[in-house]
Amino acid sequence: MQCTTRQALTADAAAACDVVRRSIIELCAEDHRDDPRIFERWLENKTAANFEAWIASERNVALVAERADQIVGFGLMDLSGVIVLLYVSPDARFCGVSKALLSALEEAAMAAGVRETKLESSNTALRFYTSAGYTPDGDPRHEYCGTYCHPMSREIGRSA
Numbered sequence: 496m497q498c499t500t501r502q503a504l505t506a507d508a509a510a511a512c513d514v515v516r517r518s519i520i521e522l523c524a525e526d527h528r529d530d531p532r533i534f535e536r537w538l539e540n541k542t543a544a545n546f547e548a549w550i551a552s553e554r555n556v557a558l559v560a561e562r563a564d565q566i567v568g569f570g571l572m573d574l575s576g577v578i579v580l581l582y583v584s585p586d587a588r589f590c591g592v593s594k595a596l597l598s599a600l601e602e603a604a605m606a607a608g609v610r611e612t613k614l615e616s617s618n619t620a621l622r623f624y625t626s627a628g629y630t631p632d633g634d635p636r637h638e639y640c641g642t643y644c645h646p647m648s649r650e651i652g653r654s655a
């Protein structure tokens with residue numbers, strides 16, 4: 496079943512937070528190696544209250560992906576084109592959810608006059624962003640006491 500994307504509402508905060516937390520724990524083992532000290536640091540700011548604030552902020556674009564009326568993905572970008580969060584539910588992996596969210600965020604960036612989107616990829620998502628046209632933009636950085644973030648960027652408005 497296809498997913499659709501739409502602007503997130505503050506009422507989506509708890510469900511979106513749950514999807515992101517599950518995505519980190521269940522899908523990003525290549526990064527946190529099932530070490531609770533690492534994923535607990537990663538999850539620290541992933542609270543429903545923070546999601547509500549991020550969704551409500553006029554400085555952000557926040558999107559959810561839905562399938563059969565369930566939230567199965569969440570994407571957050573600031574208006575300078577920095578993609579801060581992009582996560583899919585483990586129940587909807589490899590069904591086009593992250594692709595749909597990434598392309599909707601890039602469209603929103605273009606609409607805001609931004610010409611380049613930037614992000615920091617997990618190890619888990621590196622292949623995904625590379626195939627979406629992102630290239631390395633600086634050295635990998637240590638994060639959460641044990642994972643690597645890979646700075647990447649893409650000139651948008653060009654095909655991937």
Ligand SMILES: CC(C)(COP(=O)(O)OP(=O)(O)OC[C@H]1O[C@@H](n2cnc3c(N)ncnc32)[C@H](O)[C@@H]1OP(=O)(O)O)[C@@H](O)C(=O)NCCC(=O)NCCS
Pocket residue numbers: 518519522523580581582583587588589590591592593594595615616617619620622623624626627
């Ligand atoms: C890897 C991931 C980002 C892909 O997103 P998705 O919504 O599951 O999948 P989509 O159908 O939208 O995208 C498919 C793409 O994923 C990539 N992909 C496919 N199989 C893969 C695999 N086994 N491992 C990693 N990437 C894979 C490919 O690039 C594929 O595109 P292509 O077939 O055109 O080459 C996602 O499954 C994931 O693990 N997310 C974890 C959260 C995360 O790390 N988010 C980024 C934080 S910076």
